[in-house]
Amino acid sequence: MDLFIQLTLTGLTNGAILALAALxxxxxxxxxxxxxxxxxxxxxxxxxxxxxxxAQFGLAWPLGMLLTLLIAVALGVxxxxxxxxxxxxxxxxSVIMVTIGLSSLLRAIVSxxxxxxxxxxxxxxxxxxxxxxxxxVGEDRLWAIVIAIVMLGIFSVFFRRSREGIAMRAVADDQQxxxxxxxxxxxxxxxxxxIAAASAAVGGALVANIVGVxxxxxxxxxxxxxxxxxxxxxxxxxxxxxxxVIGLLEAxxxxxxxxxxxxxxxxxxxxxxxxxxxxxxxxxxxxxRV
Amino acid sequence: xxxxxxxxxxxxxxxxxETQLRVENVQLHFGGVxxxxxxSLEVRQSEILAIIGPNGAGKTSLLNxxxxxxxxxxxxxxxxxxxEHELTRLKPHxxxxxxxxxxxxxxxxxxxxxxxxxxxxxxxxxxKSNLLSCLLYWGPAxxxxxxxxxxxxxxxxxxxxxxxxxSTVGALSYGLQKRVEMGxxxxxxxxxxxxxxxxxxxxxxxxxxxxxxxxxVNEEHGVTIVLIEHDMGVVMDxxxxxxxxxxxxxIAEGTPEEIRQNPLVIEAYLGEEAHAFPFKFNPKSxxxx
Amino acid sequence: xxxxxxxxxxxxxxxxxxxxxxxxRLVVFILFLLVFPFFANRYYLTLANQVAIAVIGAIGLNIxxxxxxxxxxxxxxxxxxxxxxxxxxxARMGMPWWxxxxxxxxxxxxxxxxxxxxxxxxxxxYLAIATLAAQEIILWVVTHWRAxxxxxxxxxxxxxxxxxxxxxxxxNFYWVVWGIVGLVTIAAVNLFRTPxxxxxxxxxxxxxxxxxxxxxxxxxxxxxxxISSFLAGLAGALTAHYRNIVTWERFTIDVSVLYLxxxxxxxxxxxxxxxxxxxxxxxxxxxxxxxxxxxxxFYPAIDxxxxxxxxxxxxxxxxxxxVLEPEGLNKIWKNIKDYFRLWPFSY
Numbered sequence: 011m012d013l014f015i016q017l018t019l020t021g022l023t024n025g026a027i028l029a030l031a032a033l034x035x036x037x038x039x040x041x042x043x044x045x046x047x048x049x050x051x052x053x054x055x056x057x058x059x060x061x062x063x064x065a066q067f068g069l070a071w072p073l074g075m076l077l078t079l080l081i082a083v084a085l086g087v088x089x090x091x092x093x094x095x096x097x098x099x100x101x102x103x104s105v106i107m108v109t110i111g112l113s114s115l116l117r118a119i120v121s122x123x124x125x126x127x128x129x130x131x132x133x134x135x136x137x138x139x140x141x142x143x144x145x146x147v148g149e150d151r152l153w154a155i156v157i158a159i160v161m162l163g164i165f166s167v168f169f170r171r172s173r174e175g176i177a178m179r180a181v182a183d184d185q186q187x188x189x190x191x192x193x194x195x196x197x198x199x200x201x202x203x204x205i206a207a208a209s210a211a212v213g214g215a216l217v218a219n220i221v222g223v224x225x226x227x228x229x230x231x232x233x234x235x236x237x238x239x240x241x242x243x244x245x246x247x248x249x250x251x252x253x254x255v256i257g258l259l260e261a262x263x264x265x266x267x268x269x270x271x272x273x274x275x276x277x278x279x280x281x282x283x284x285x286x287x288x289x290x291x292x293x294x295x296x297x298x299r300v
Numbered sequence: 301x302x303x304x305x306x307x308x309x310x311x312x313x314x315x316x317x318e319t320q321l322r323v324e325n326v327q328l329h330f331g332g333v334x335x336x337x338x339x340s341l342e343v344r345q346s347e348i349l350a351i352i353g354p355n356g357a358g359k360t361s362l363l364n365x366x367x368x369x370x371x372x373x374x375x376x377x378x379x380x381x382x383x384e385h386e387l388t389r390l391k392p393h394x395x396x397x398x399x400x401x402x403x404x405x406x407x408x409x410x411x412x413x414x415x416x417x418x419x420x421x422x423x424x425x426x427x428k429s430n431l432l433s434c435l436l437y438w439g440p441a442x443x444x445x446x447x448x449x450x451x452x453x454x455x456x457x458x459x460x461x462x463x464x465x466x467s468t469v470g471a472l473s474y475g476l477q478k479r480v481e482m483g484x485x486x487x488x489x490x491x492x493x494x495x496x497x498x499x500x501x502x503x504x505x506x507x508x509x510x511x512x513x514x515x516x517v518n519e520e521h522g523v524t525i526v527l528i529e530h531d532m533g534v535v536m537d538x539x540x541x542x543x544x545x546x547x548x549x550x551i552a553e554g555t556p557e558e559i560r561q562n563p564l565v566i567e568a569y570l571g572e573e574a575h576a577f578p579f580k581f582n583p584k585s586x587x588x589x
Numbered sequence: 590x591x592x593x594x595x596x597x598x599x600x601x602x603x604x605x606x607x608x609x610x611x612x613x614r615l616v617v618f619i620l621f622l623l624v625f626p627f628f629a630n631r632y633y634l635t636l637a638n639q640v641a642i643a644v645i646g647a648i649g650l651n652i653x654x655x656x657x658x659x660x661x662x663x664x665x666x667x668x669x670x671x672x673x674x675x676x677x678x679x680a681r682m683g684m685p686w687w688x689x690x691x692x693x694x695x696x697x698x699x700x701x702x703x704x705x706x707x708x709x710x711x712x713x714x715y716l717a718i719a720t721l722a723a724q725e726i727i728l729w730v731v732t733h734w735r736a737x738x739x740x741x742x743x744x745x746x747x748x749x750x751x752x753x754x755x756x757x758x759x760x761n762f763y764w765v766v767w768g769i770v771g772l773v774t775i776a777a778v779n780l781f782r783t784p785x786x787x788x789x790x791x792x793x794x795x796x797x798x799x800x801x802x803x804x805x806x807x808x809x810x811x812x813x814x815x816i817s818s819f820l821a822g823l824a825g826a827l828t829a830h831y832r833n834i835v836t837w838e839r840f841t842i843d844v845s846v847l848y849l850x851x852x853x854x855x856x857x858x859x860x861x862x863x864x865x866x867x868x869x870x871x872x873x874x875x876x877x878x879x880x881x882x883x884x885x886x887f888y889p890a891i892d893x894x895x896x897x898x899x900x901x902x903x904x905x906x907x908x909x910x911x912v913l914e915p916e917g918l919n920k921i922w923k924n925i926k927d928y929f930r931l932w933p934f935s936y
Contacts, residue, residue, distance in 0.1 A: 045714045096912045102713045103660050104911050107853050110846050111907030118901035122894055232725070232842070235718055274729035277722040284707055284719050367801050396803030408798035410791050412858070420784075421791050425803035427784040431812075434783035435776040441783055488802065 015145035017265040018258065023151040023220070025257020026158030030213035031230050032237040032249035033165060034206025040182040040244045041202035044094060044105050048113035049210055050231015055116060056082055056211025057131075057218035057227050058124050064132050071134035075215065082211035086204030094199070117228055128224030135219050154216040161212055162250055165205070169246070174201055182244070236276035239283050242293020251291065309454075309521040311399045312491035313382050316346035320524055321366070321400075321492060326375035328361055328548075335361040336372065337548045343492065348518050348525045350535045352559075353545035354568060359528045360405055362545070363494050366526075367402050368392040381491060397425050401490035403481045405497045405528075411470035415461060415480050418469055419452040422487030455483045459513055475506040479513070486517065492524045493517065499531055507531065511538055536560065544568065610930070626763045634759035636875055638831060641766040642824050643867035647851045648777050648860060649820025654849070655857035656781065657813040658793025659708050663701075663720035665844030666727030667818045669837065671697040671825025673731060673738050676746045676835040686749030686756060686830045693826035694819045700727075701818020702811045709807055712796075724845050732837050744835040757831050766827060773820060777860050780816075789813050790858070850903070854910050856919025865918040873906065874899050 035049045059081050063074030093112055097105050137150040169175040180188040181198045189195055217227060237256045241248025256276050264272035289295045314320055321343035328336040336358045343349055351359050364370040366377055368390055377387040379398060387395055401422075410418050427448060429441035437445075456462055459479050464472060469480060478498055485493055498514065499507045511534055517523050529535050535542065536556045544552040544559060546568040552559055559565055626634060650664050671693040678689035704723040708716050732741050749756040756765055780786040788809045791799035800806050829835045847870060855866020881895045914920060 045717070093908055093912070100911070100915060102717075103654065103849075103853070103857070104915055106660065106714060106717055107849060108908055108911045110849070111904040111911070113904070114846075115901050115904030115908065118897045118904060121900070122897040232721070235721060239718060270729070270733055274726055274733075277725045277729075280722045281707065281719055281726075284711055284715060284722075288711060288715050369797065369801070391805075392797075392800035393803045393805045396801055402801055404798065408795045410794040410798070412794055413787070413790060417787060417790075421787045421799075422802055424784055424788060424791075429783065431785055434785050435779050437779040437783065445783060484802070 021258035021261030025254035029253030047109040050228040051116035052210035053214035056214030060215040082207040083204040086207035090203040236280040242290030245292035248292035311489040314345040328372040347540040350539035357545040358548040368395040399491035401485035401488040402494035422484035646824035647863040647867040653817035657789040660717040663723040664848040666724040667821035668825035669840035671822030672829040675826035690826040697822025698815040698819040702815040705814025856917035862919035
């Protein structure tokens with residue numbers, strides 16, 4: 011029973027971080043139909059910039075975190091403007107490939123600044139063991155879940171209430187119509203990329219707080235795929251639920267079965283979902299007409 | 301100058317006038333929206349049958365059912381070529397193999413290929429070389445290839461597109477693309493040719509050419525033609541029989557003369573207004589749906 | 590078009606190289622390949638052999654992705670199947686190198702066809718994601734099925750020897766591998782002037798129209814996956830025999846990405862483009878390494894950042910090509926040819 015609770019909490023933590031990464035991914039897809047293979051690198055950059063702010067420049071963590079978010083937003087805008095904007099109207103393969111090229115470039119930049127060795131992260135969230143229903147877990151994991159929930163809450167309020175959020179939903183629904191209503195689609199794309207980078211940066215900071223910073227954090231970029239396919243590529247609630255489900259699945263298979271099965275099971279789930287329900291649990295089904 | 305056709309264009313075995321295709325009580329809906337309600341009709345060998353009706357009447361849906369892109373929920377579509385085939389259970393490529401060719405409303409050519417390659421792709425079902433001999437381009441594969449190159453030239457000749465043989469299709473004008481698309485369908489040596497708005501968006505001269513090609517194919521080669529067209533002038537001129545659809549139902553069927561005088565048809569097109577309107581030549585009437 | 594050249598028979602009209610200039614360029618290229626090994630040192634021979642293997646893989650991927658329009662991120666995984674099949678058959682069962690290579694091609698073709706099944710329901714990016722999953726699953730099996738593959742440990746393959754000649758020294762392997770490249774090229778070129786290849790292009794241009802023209806989408810999509818994987822398997826098997834060793838690191842998702850980059854930078858849907866892209870992406874890191882060596886005298890720290898420079902260049906090259914010349918090197922090559930054909934009367 012202890013093991014079960016421990017695995018559940020681990021799964022929820024990972025799920026929360028996956029959800030944050032997936033959220034940005036889904037947002038970009040919703041707004042601009044682009045699959046972002048560099049989402050893992052956004053997370054990586056978030057982790058390293060937070061690391062630099064707190065450990066290298068010695069800033070207080072709220073300030074450091076705020077600066078990290080600003081940098082992430084700037085990164086999102088720059089990437090959209092320089093790399094993605096010229097690709098509007100190009101075939102899918104080009105768009106996929108340009109984000110792959112971007113991921114390679116970003117990873118190289120991170121490695122050339124901070125090197126390839128994993129580093130310990132100055133724990134800005136305490137990791138004291140606490141007792142939850144008889145199982146012992148690090149406090150930081152609980153905080154990660156809480157922070158992720160808060161972030162997701164902020165995003166959902168943003169989408170429902172703010173001007174930009176509503177405009178973004180309009181663009182996702184129908185670009186032409188949104189354009190004719192005077193919404194600047196380009197601005198919305200930039201918003202989507204900035205928010206994606208920011209939410210990934212928070213995810214990166216959280217995961218770095220638990221396991222330290224290192225280039226392998228970019229691996230989250232691939233782990234996002236099962237999450238978004240399960241939840242539906244264009245569904246924000248889907249990204250959250252998909253993240254939690256995949257996080258738990260990884261934790262349980264890792265804990266009860268082992269053999270590294272937790273690394274591959276999400277991808278098997280991905281193929282099964284694609285075969286029976288390609289639009290995922292919550293995604294919109296698109297009927298193709300001739 | 302027209303050369304004699306070296307190869308047969310029509311692959312049908314029926315006699316003119318025999319029933320070739322029978323649509324029986326076909327119903328098709330998408331979710332709650334009914335596209336076709338209890339439609340029945342018959343296509344006879346070597347006739348030109350026009351299907352007309354206002355936008356959204358279900359004309360294209362009917363063609364899509366015949367060529368296997370849609371599967372109707374009720375009803376049968378039976379095709380005769382000596383044997384009987386139930387088309388609603390077959391896949392599009394199997395239906396193509398039976399000799400039913402078609403063109404599309406919004407031109408669905410292979411844009412990155414040349415005109416010639418589009419025609420050769422149309423002859424796909426007839427080319428039988430196996431993979432290995434194709435990879436080696438050896439013996440039978442080469443002979444077959446050259447035989448069909450010659451056949452493609454016959455179609456190029458027929459449609460008067462000699463000048464654009466080697467042009468990439470994507471770069472051609474709309475009118476020429478429509479012509480090439482018909483050529484690709486002809487390369488299948490069809491028994492029935494389904495044409496979905498072959499003249500939409502053309503000027504008067506191009507329409508006249510296209511009408512001539514359709515008549516050539518029908519009269520000289522005996523190919524049955526099922527035609528969706530909005531230009532009533534052309535429809536009345538070239539078709540043997542006309543079927544009228546409205547809101548997914550067949551509301552009339554008959555010769556051009558009968559259709560011209562059918563009050564239901566006039567109402568469907570115009571509501572209560574003037575009578576002659578849809579049957580005059582009117583360049584603005586071909587808005588596609 | 591090429592004006593002033595008229596063909597009088599269908600045979601000539603359908604020949605692959607229709608103008609004297611095309612024929613001359615081909616002859617020059619073949620002559621270069623024939624004399625190259627007699628002048629090149631070992632380093633250049635190794636590079637040439639790597640390029641040749643990459644060309645085979647790139648043609649394979651281009652058949653699937655460039656011509657048939659089925660985006661695949663699974664090339665690395667398929668190459669792994671070929672390499673491990675060949676390696677295991679030769680190392681554990683003593684099969685001669687050429688025998689295990691042939692078997693590996695067919696095994697990989699079968700695996701590719703299985704992972705191609707989702708392509709029947711999925712298009713575009715959904716298929717790309719499915720093949721990404723295939724890549725991850727194959728590599729997981731390779732690293733975890735210890736009894737068969739040796740897991741993460743390297744699989745050592747004995748030297749390939751035929752008639753007492755060691756095949757995998759750089760000079761001998763050059764002839765073997767470029768001979769195979771020649772055969773693969775001829776087969777690929779023929780494929781795309783016969784119904785099979787035309788059906789592939791038709792599927793990528795307009796799959797619905799293709800099916801209405803009588804192309805069985807099920808059959809041809811799986812066939813495209815099988816043919817493409819066959820060549821991926823061939824490239825993998827040749828790597829195994831050439832290197833004497835098979836390790837999983839050589840077949841990660843990065844390799845799938847590398848091959849996609851090759852065909853995009855070379856030119857999608859072009860055999861010539863596959864050559865150019867394979868050569869470009871194989872030689873690029875080598876050129877950078879040499880540049881690094883050159884500046885090492887006055888900038889000794891270059892060694893530690895060279896890998897990052899290579900990675901950054903890789904990313905940058907992809908982005909720049911897509912933004913500036915999406916049709917790749919093949920298009921640039923075409924523009925150069927057009928310029929000189931009309932020169933000096935370019936207008």
